[in-house]
Amino acid sequence: MKSIPLRWLIVTPFVILALIAGITMYLVSTVTISNIASRVGIQYIKEVEGRIYDRVQGFMGPLSDIVEINLNAFSHRPELLDDLVPLTNRFYEQAIPYNQMTFISMATVDGRYLASAQDPIKRGQHSIAANFINEPLTMEGYHYDPMHFIGSKIVEDDSFIYDPRTRPFYQDAIKANTVAWSNIHPYYGYPTLGIGLSAPIYSQKGELLGVTATSIALVELDKYLKSLELVDGAYLFLAEENGSLIASSEQSELFKTADGVTSRVGLNNHPNTVLQLASHSLVAGTHKINVEGQEYLYYVKPITLKYDKKWLIGILIPSAYHKSVLAGYTQSTVIITLVLFICIGLIGSLLAWYIGSPIQILNQAANAKDIKSIQQLPDPLSKIREINSLSQGLSSMADNLFDIMQHLEKKLLKGPRSCKEKRIICLRMR
Known part of the structure; x- marks a missing residue:
């Protein structure tokens, strides 16, 4: 059987253990860092989602508040x-x-209509719309007069026949018999979407009195999503449950008009491929989508408004973002693992040298075929108790053997008394 050097016997287990420990540490650290990186991405998404959620709730809140008050x-x-x-x-x-x-x-139920109107784009420009001042069911625009309420007629505004009872906001409220949302629609002549909320009004006797309504322009929500500072390659959108866009961080249209027909832009027909793929997963929660080799962490959060209106907040960030955040930690883990491997290997080598060197000295003295080489071993030979005890035992045995040899030599020098005794001494000497 082939013998194994003591030094290798000591060093090899240390190296193997160091390798196992290093690999284990690297794998555990990699998995841990990967999980932490994912949590960083999710935490970033939830922070952005929380800001959007609060903004939408605060933005839409007055709509229902005013309807309820009136x-x-x-x-x-x-x-x-x-x-x-x-x-x-x-x-x-x-x-x-x-x-x-x-x-x-x-x-009112008899067709009269009054409204405080504000330009959807030019903020702060208020006017009054009424269809009963000069002619019944004839809509006209007026300036607001703090004293007389309805001021002079706005010359540039055209007059036209308007019966509110035929309009969707009125009919939707009557049909629902409760507070009802209108469909999101583009404002005529303005590049923005709007939505309304209307409620039927009944007297205490249950008689229909009319419908009160409010309407709000959604352009500010679109501007808000575009204003948010995001990581490179990230996308935000606010959409209805069917995927029709309300606002997005993309510089693209939310509705199109072709041949006099206006149609909403949805996620499924959006020019951006990432948003198109996002339309396939509109279920609340965290998803992952892959677009041409680029992985995105995709988060969908429903936002519920009053009176059973639900919208969806969508946030997509490239996975490269949250992975790069902890890339430095991964590199540090690799370096620490290598340093640990080297340190354990060095400790094993030093320990092998510390144990093996005195044993090597004993081995050389024992194989020298000279009793004096054993007698000349240093005392103590090592600080290791067992090795030092072995050295002292060999030295003691060498001293005893040396004394016996000297005693035999003296007897030989005195001469044997017979040939038979001489032969015995010679045999012993051999």
């Missing part, structure tokens, strides 16, 4: 609807704090 007032005081002109001041003051509010209106 609904409660007109239901309990139906006499307010006998003369709509004084309501001008009420609607105007309600609209002043909210630049996004485009219409606050009242349509």
